Amino acid sequence: MAHISDLIESDIDAYLLQHQHKSLLRFITCGSVDDGKSTLIGRLLYDSKMIFEDQMAALEADSKRIGTQGGEIDFALLVDGLAAEREQGITIDVAYRFFSTEKRKFIVADTPGHEQYTRNMVTGASTADLAIILVDARKGILTQTRRHSYLVSLIGIKKVVLAVNKMDLVGFDQTVFDTIVRDYRAFAAQVGLDDVTAIPISGLRGDNIASRSDQTPWFDGPVLIEHLENVPLDEEIRQQGPLRLPVQWVNRPDLDFRGFAGQIASGSVRPGDTIRVLPSGKQSKVARIVTYDGDLDLAVAGQSVTLTLEDEIDCSRGDIIASGNPPEVADQFETTIIWMAEEPLLPGRAYWLKIGAKLVSATVTEPKYKVNVNTLEHLAAKALTLNEIGVCNISLDQQIAFDPYKDNVDTGGFILIDRMTNATVGIGLIHFALRRSQNIHWQALDVNKTSRADLKGQKPAILWFTGLSGSGKSTIANLVEKQLYGMGRHTTTLDGDNVRHGLNRDLGFTDADRVENIRRVAEVSKLMVEAGLICLVSFISPFRSERQMARDLVEGAEFLEVFIDTPLAVAEARDVKGLYKKARSGDLKNFTGIDSPYEAPDAAEIHIDTTKTTPEQAADLIIQKLRDRGLIRDGWQGPEI
Amino acid sequence: MSDTPIALTHLQRLEAESIHIMREVVAESDNPVMLYSIGKDSAVMLHLAIKAFFPAKLPFPLLHVDTRWKFREMITFRDALAKRLGLDLLVHTNPDGLAQGIGPFTHGSAVHTDVMKTQGLKQALDQYGFDVAFGGARRDEEKSRAKERIFSFRSEQHRWDPKQQRPELWRTYNARKHKGESIRVFPLSNWTELDIWQYIHLENIPLVPLYFADKRPVVERDGTLIMVDDDRMPLRPGETPQMKSVRFRTLGCYPLTGAVESTAATLPEIIQEMLLTTTSERQGRVIDHDQAASMEKKKQEGYF
Numbered sequence: 001m002a003h004i005s006d007l008i009e010s011d012i013d014a015y016l017l018q019h020q021h022k023s024l025l026r027f028i029t030c031g032s033v034d035d036g037k038s039t040l041i042g043r044l045l046y047d048s049k050m051i052f053e054d055q056m057a058a059l060e061a062d063s064k065r066i067g068t069q070g071g072e073i074d075f076a077l078l079v080d081g082l083a084a085e086r087e088q089g090i091t092i093d094v095a096y097r098f099f100s101t102e103k104r105k106f107i108v109a110d111t112p113g114h115e116q117y118t119r120n121m122v123t124g125a126s127t128a129d130l131a132i133i134l135v136d137a138r139k140g141i142l143t144q145t146r147r148h149s150y151l152v153s154l155i156g157i158k159k160v161v162l163a164v165n166k167m168d169l170v171g172f173d174q175t176v177f178d179t180i181v182r183d184y185r186a187f188a189a190q191v192g193l194d195d196v197t198a199i200p201i202s203g204l205r206g207d208n209i210a211s212r213s214d215q216t217p218w219f220d221g222p223v224l225i226e227h228l229e230n231v232p233l234d235e236e237i238r239q240q241g242p243l244r245l246p247v248q249w250v251n252r253p254d255l256d257f258r259g260f261a262g263q264i265a266s267g268s269v270r271p272g273d274t275i276r277v278l279p280s281g282k283q284s285k286v287a288r289i290v291t292y293d294g295d296l297d298l299a300v301a302g303q304s305v306t307l308t309l310e311d312e313i314d315c316s317r318g319d320i321i322a323s324g325n326p327p328e329v330a331d332q333f334e335t336t337i338i339w340m341a342e343e344p345l346l347p348g349r350a351y352w353l354k355i356g357a358k359l360v361s362a363t364v365t366e367p368k369y370k371v372n373v374n375t376l377e378h379l380a381a382k383a384l385t386l387n388e389i390g391v392c393n394i395s396l397d398q399q400i401a402f403d404p405y406k407d408n409v410d411t412g413g414f415i416l417i418d419r420m421t422n423a424t425v426g427i428g429l430i431h432f433a434l435r436r437s438q439n440i441h442w443q444a445l446d447v448n449k450t451s452r453a454d455l456k457g458q459k460p461a462i463l464w465f466t467g468l469s470g471s472g473k474s475t476i477a478n479l480v481e482k483q484l485y486g487m488g489r490h491t492t493t494l495d496g497d498n499v500r501h502g503l504n505r506d507l508g509f510t511d512a513d514r515v516e517n518i519r520r521v522a523e524v525s526k527l528m529v530e531a532g533l534i535c536l537v538s539f540i541s542p543f544r545s546e547r548q549m550a551r552d553l554v555e556g557a558e559f560l561e562v563f564i565d566t567p568l569a570v571a572e573a574r575d576v577k578g579l580y581k582k583a584r585s586g587d588l589k590n591f592t593g594i595d596s597p598y599e600a601p602d603a604a605e606i607h608i609d610t611t612k613t614t615p616e617q618a619a620d621l622i623i624q625k626l627r628d629r630g631l632i633r634d635g636w637q638g639p640e641i
Numbered sequence: 642m643s644d645t646p647i648a649l650t651h652l653q654r655l656e657a658e659s660i661h662i663m664r665e666v667v668a669e670s671d672n673p674v675m676l677y678s679i680g681k682d683s684a685v686m687l688h689l690a691i692k693a694f695f696p697a698k699l700p701f702p703l704l705h706v707d708t709r710w711k712f713r714e715m716i717t718f719r720d721a722l723a724k725r726l727g728l729d730l731l732v733h734t735n736p737d738g739l740a741q742g743i744g745p746f747t748h749g750s751a752v753h754t755d756v757m758k759t760q761g762l763k764q765a766l767d768q769y770g771f772d773v774a775f776g777g778a779r780r781d782e783e784k785s786r787a788k789e790r791i792f793s794f795r796s797e798q799h800r801w802d803p804k805q806q807r808p809e810l811w812r813t814y815n816a817r818k819h820k821g822e823s824i825r826v827f828p829l830s831n832w833t834e835l836d837i838w839q840y841i842h843l844e845n846i847p848l849v850p851l852y853f854a855d856k857r858p859v860v861e862r863d864g865t866l867i868m869v870d871d872d873r874m875p876l877r878p879g880e881t882p883q884m885k886s887v888r889f890r891t892l893g894c895y896p897l898t899g900a901v902e903s904t905a906a907t908l909p910e911i912i913q914e915m916l917l918t919t920t921s922e923r924q925g926r927v928i929d930h931d932q933a934a935s936m937e938k939k940k941q942e943g944y945f
């Protein structure tokens with residue numbers, strides 16, 4: 001790996017000393033295969049001597065076999081990794097490349113430029129200090145150039161290199177370069193990018209990459225590597241901000257030591273500094289900055305440290321240790337959401353939200369608008385699909401400390417996680433808190449759920465009946481309610497068909513509307529539990545996520561899922577309401593079991609197999625289950641007080 | 642507020658990132674383990690872990706999958722290190738492979754690696770119920786690794802699906818998983834071979850002596866120098882072990898690990914040699930030469 005330095009041979013110790021002080025720049029390259037992106041990265045690796053002879057030999061062999069340069073060395077092959085994409089001739093994901101010069105180590109996020117891969121570009125950009133936007137000199141600014149620039153700006157990259165590539169194919173013509181640069185600057189300013197450095201290059205031939213090309217005597221700016229070596233680092237800028245230390249882990253080896261471990265997101269800290277723990281707002285002073293290499297007098301953004309405090313205050317994983325202008329605390333925000341999953345974002349569905357080390361439950365509202373990444377137009381939207389970007393409000397189940405994303409990416413950026421698959425399905429950037437959350441407080445009521453239930457001599461509960469249309473949910477629920485009524489219990493029933501005639505008459509049968517339908521029903525059934533009632537809910541409720549959401553709204557023992565298990569063939573044969581026939585003929589769309597999925601429960605409290613049990617037997621089983629759980633008792637005589 | 646920015650070096654930033662990753666795993670997993678291969682990358686990973694949880698002891702055990710064909714010096718080093726640092730070291734050997742007498746000479750490198758290494762690792766992870774395993778792989782090692790996430794998900798069958806990996810943004814890792822699924826976490830993802838050597842030099846991290854040049858008995862076989870580490874190695878007609886000054890750039894099973902002729906006996910000399918050399922690190926590994934994209938295939942099957 002011949003780093004060209006005489007020091008290596010003459011004085012290796014001096015060389016090592018020099019290289020221990022290299023800094024680190026992370027950047028992203030944006031462009032498509034056609035723009036010569038892979039070729040440029042291959043060239044950077046080649047020019048910085050990061051390619052070994054055996055790799056070079058393999059490259060020469062591959063270039064002849066599958067190269068696109070007519071047997072000449074195809075640098076793109078150096079960076080196209082996985083077998084599948086080699087065959088397709090495209091890169092399909094984020095790959096990270098490494099090279100270094102005398103001054104800096106570089107980590108390059110290499111992402112594809114195709115429209116469907118917004119997800120990958122945003123991912124690669126999230127850790128980058130700088131973006132290289134590649135433009136083919138023959139084609140100028142394209143739609144994708146605008147798209148890349150918008151995404152780069154959205155994710156918070158401030159420094160851009162406009163690399164006008166393939167200058168050799170336009171005869172190194174200055175007018176071509178100047179026109180492209182002028183067009184680009186005008187557009188970049190619109191999306192908030194004003195730190196743009198433009199460089200005319202040829203990735204294939206190496207012009208203005210590592211050394212100045214004699215083909216562009218009219219160009220007096222820096223060549224690419226020189227610029228990358230000297231551009232200021234984000235981490236050093238972040239040191240100037242207020243202290244933010246998201247607490248990752250509490251280090252308690254014994255009773256005498258309690259340290260708060262984390263990587264400093266911004267600012268700096270010294271022993272004796274007054275800090276605040278958020279969201280609680282408790283105050284203390286830093287006692288020590290503990291590391292394996294000895295206590296520090298000063299720690300700055302980017303370092304992983306362990307702090308001890310002078311006072312015994314509550315502080316745990318997910319909290320933020322802060323000083324200076326404190327982060328805000330809220331539970332509702334306006335955000336930009338970038339959706340990254342095949343399954344669309346469903347407004348109203350509960351997702352996990354992870355911000356820093358904090359994990360909370362979140363629901364997202366219908367988008368205010370989505371953004372067309374090619375034209376920057378705002379469009380109306382009901383939901384977001386893969387690679388779509390929209391502005392939405394989100395609401396959390398608890399308050400968190402945060403900064404607006406534009407001020408701090410680590411305390412203002414979050415990921416959304418599907419509660420069932422655990423996949424990362426989207427990301428979000430916090431704009432600001434909605435003041436509403438600070439104004440609405442829960443009324444502390446003297447008459448509460450327990451007192452209301454006591455008066456009725458029962459324990460409140462939700463019996464959630466789920467199953468296919470025609471499975472027998474309503475029939476069985478009706479029998480159960482009759483028995484409860486006969487026992488003097490106070491009940492109510494929420495039935496799918498009935499609710500859709502009133503409360504939910506504005507909703508249809510798309511996935512998004514089904515989620516909202518169940519969300520409302522779950523909230524209503526929660527109010528019924530608050531009223532001390534036994535609430536029977538009879539809804540197809542096809543999605544596990546929504547049933548889980550309903551379960552999470554009440555206390556654990558109060559929710560019983562009743563799976564009315566009737567095979568599709570049996571339900572369809574019964575077809576009491578004639579709906580299956582309509583669905584099969586195409587007259588009824590999005591019908592559960594036919595062209596819309598039903599996700600059966602994994603662990604319902606009560607499982608009724610209707611092919612083996614009559615409705616009467618089922619009702620008896622359910623009543624028995626309520627007795628077993630202590631939700632109803634026989635011979636109960638009234639409140640004990 | 643600091644007055645003038647403190648320029649963190651690339652090694653300080655890599656160190657801080659690795660520590661952050663390890664703490665995140667310990668905070669979010671039930672039963673983590675660190676795979677310890679005795680090599681230089683494992684040495685760095687272990688050193689970083691000790692730093693991450695200082696002053697507490699390591700909150701997880703180390704696991705070595707012993708194929709029984711490692712260099713003898715590796716085993717000596719491993720046991721001495723575990724004793725000196727008071728580490729909770731687990732050693733697992735595939736008992737089925739052992740009973741069948743699987744070895745690289747009798748069964749070839751592919752079968753040996755699959756049975757003793759890949760299957761052995763899966764057995765150990767299942768046996769102890771580990772839900773997260775730290776590995777020392779780096780993205781610069783090989784092309785298919787360049788796309789590997791830092792948190793890499795494995796199905797219940799330990800399979801890796803390159804299309805089902807989660808996007809990783811900022812330093813926010815999603816470590817949630819279902820029962821039975823596991824995660825491989827690579828805290829050294831962004832380190833290069835040179836970074837590893839520089840850090841070992843700077844931090845004085847002890848290494849197996851095999852990395853340093855010494856006179857060792859070797860035979861040249863199919864263009865590779867193989868050290869005759871014990872009498873299980875059948876010599877071909879005409880082969881006589883010769884004492885040569887050699888060292889190893891990577892360590893593994895001795896019959897599958899090529900030596901390089903060298904006189905580099907100190908760390909600076911090793912780094913010097915590496916910087917002036919013209920072949921990549923993995924070239925010494927016999928298993929990578931099988932076919933194009935072979936590493937990707939192995940990973941899908943559960944190889945680390």
